[in-house]
Amino acid sequence: MVLKPLEFSECIADTPWFRQNLHEHEVVLEDAYKSIKNIETQCRELISCTRKLSLAQRAFAKTLTEFKIETVGTTQTDDERVIGNCLKEFGKLINQVEEERTKILNEAETHYLEPLKRFRVEAIGKTLHEEKRKYEKESTKFYQTLEKHLHLSTQRSFFKASLQYVAEIQSVQERMKFEFVETLSSFLYSWLTFYHVGHVIHEDFKPFLDGVQDRVQKTKESYKATIAEAEELKDKMLKTHAKASQTTNPSGSTASGSSERSSTIKQGYVYMQEKSKLPKTIGRDVLAGKWTKYYCVYSKETRIFTMIPITATSKTDMKGALGLSVSFKLKECVRRSSDSIDKRFCFDIIADERPDVMTFQALSEEDRRQWIDAMDGKQTVVVLIYFDNFFNLYPN
Template sequence: MGLPTLEFSDSFLDSPDFRERLKCHEIELERTNKFIKDLIKDGNMLITALKNLSAAVQKFSQSLQEFQFECLGDAETDDEVNIAQSFKEFSQLLNTVEEERRRLIQNADDVLITPLEKFRKEQIGAAKEGKKKFDKETEKYYSTLERHLSLSSKKKEAYLQEADTQIDKERQLFYDASLEYVFKIQEVQEKKKFEFVEPLLAFLQGLFTFYHEGYELAHEFEPYKQQLQFNLQNTRNNFVSTKQEVEKLMKRIRSADQDYKPPGQWTMEGFLYVQEKRPLGCTWTRHYCTYEKSSKTFTMSNTENKSNGLVVNQPEVFKLKSCIRRKTDSIDKRFCFDIEVAERHGVMTLQALSESNRRLWLEAMDGREPVRNSACSSLKYSFAYLNEAGFNFVRKCIDLVEMRGEVLQFLTSKAPVDMDLDPDMWDNKTITSGLKNYLRCLSEPLMTFKLHKDFIMAVSKLLTNYRVRAVHALVHKMPERNKEMLELLIKHLVRVSAQNQSNLMTVSNLGVIFGPTLMRSQEETVAAMMNIKFQNIVVEILIENFNKVSHSLTLNGLVYLSWCIIIFHVSQKTTPRQQQIAEDIDERQE
């Protein structure tokens, strides 16, 4: 139920009913005034919270901007580059959102707080002033009226006329105050419908503009988000593939002898205890030693264990002259051997960590210890060979897999009569696993150890536009048998990827599967495993550009390959001039 209307005529009567209705208006006015006060207070709290939120988001954005991804290895894939750049993209997106939020905050005081405060002070304040005047005139009028009515009729006529004039004047002032108050209080009740609501609407409009800007930014961000999700999935797949290879390497290392010598910069390296003669006897001090066979350089670095970790002192460098195993009965220590160096007189007695460790040192230094098989022999594979039997096996595997694909599609084909692989006995998973195992067990990977680093360089150092040409050129440097097998396999993978809607074998997935199969570093190290992601990219390029890569290499292609090698090994960057030359070669090659 709404407020009762106040008639101007009721102001003259000033009846109890009029006063009751007027009181309803006054209560509502006070309630509105209190509500506006609370709203202004809450609005200021909201603006403060928005400012704090904006400051926190900006700090968060700055942290994203300053963070720098560090990846294992000396090069990154395009996926890793995009992922590393993503934090800066996120930061830029948040900054754009915050620009709009700052505008909202700056306008909030003008569009919300100030108009509400103005309405409360000017309109409600004026009504309150009208009430004060009305109450004052009411009290004055009724006091005067009581005195006037108490006058004796015996007073002189002139006095009574003056009293009548005075009461008429007071009555008029009372009526004026009453009329103005009734008008003002009803005016405020009506004006609050728009002057009270309009600031709220303007503030909400700013809020909606902010949210709409966020929606527009999200819409513009969608393609980048989808690309980033694709990059993340590729990186996750590469991680799973690399992790499996690293775990296999770890298991092979674990199963080898404890003193297995991994590939490294030095012919041999590790801790040795060196005998140091003192006046009252001798002591054994631990040193970290390295030996480089080609130059016969032997270094020793004294090490000390301190609270902040292992401290390595300045190394001593010697030129090795000879090495001989120390007889067991000639010293009370085990695993000892003597060396002679050009820089010292006499022999230096060293103690290895175990018998097998001593044997490795003696082998490295051409000592008199009998040469035995290195512990790394346990890491060798059972090799297969790239011969005619291998080609037949691969062809039959591919034929059977593709035939089954046609069976699924047309339901009419039958296996060739000369197929040695029984299609009823082996499923596709077993056949493809056998195919991959054959390729992985080749004595040398299909794409050769010799070209491994060049392939990795081609996809990790060159710009995207030049990678296909570089891979094309490198493929045609492969031995003919390897190239023939690669073409046979990639042609099959092209057909498989064409059916990715049904078999889920996208080019990216095939790269993850066959990257470690077709390429392998000669050194089995974690650093080499980190390049598996680039091996996957090489296979992706071969599948996506099979027609181009399988074409014969022209003279321009050979020039291009030479140019790629210059870029790899000299600058590892592409200058504008180099880009122009490469593009000219591209055009002629086309």
């Protein structure tokens, strides 16, 4: 918008056209006053949001710095070491950028917001309120006196106030071109400097980022190859297990039984029957206690049988579970027949130092066979007792 200039000669003449032109200048200054105040408010909101963003960025950087990527295995490769430390470097990069942002935020009030407010209040506000009030007061006084008689001193005061008011309006309009614009340009320049610093930091950090990307890509390719090998191994294991199950004969032995018997360690999950305190005269263990899950390990060389209780906390507190483990030397292992107990896949164990018989349930028929083979177990004693009774009843 282009306004007509306020001439001092027209100010002295105080024509209606001068008054109209003066009013247009006043309207423009009032709009500028409101707009600058709105800019101040929005700048404060922008700075407030930026402070929150900076806090969030620093919190994010802290989380990245403290995050640890654990390595599976005994040693770390160079790629794993770089990838493991890259998050810490990312956090340092973010903090470095936030340091520059903090400088802008710390200087915003003094260097940008206060100058804007000072120009609005002391320049535009003073002109629109104090100088305008003086001008209107002298104008009213002059024309009231003029209606009665010409008074030179009143005329001189009016001219002085009028000229001063016009000069202030012109001064504010000119100062707006450098004071107000200069403050805003400095504010924007500080943000551009911040973005430039971010660009410089990016250029300095780019080789490291590229190196991390290369190592990540290599790790990804290695992962894909490992997954393919793992799938092949899983299929092989499933086929081997299926083949072993198919070759099991009714007696519970397999073609590979000799090799399995040569294994020195047998371990796995089993369930042990808790013995009831009620009389044992009732058959088939109807009143037997509950079945408790254990992880058992048997060493064929030492004949030591170890039982580790499995509870809800043992998965996270293995040390505590090991503290509750029980070990004993195996004396005898016997396969339980299906008609002697309501559970399948059961076998009995007798310890050297414990007179009672412990009854276990394996996970499957094959699993029971492996346990019995590992412990050099015997077949069902019920069958032997039956034949002994038969020969006693019908002797030769």
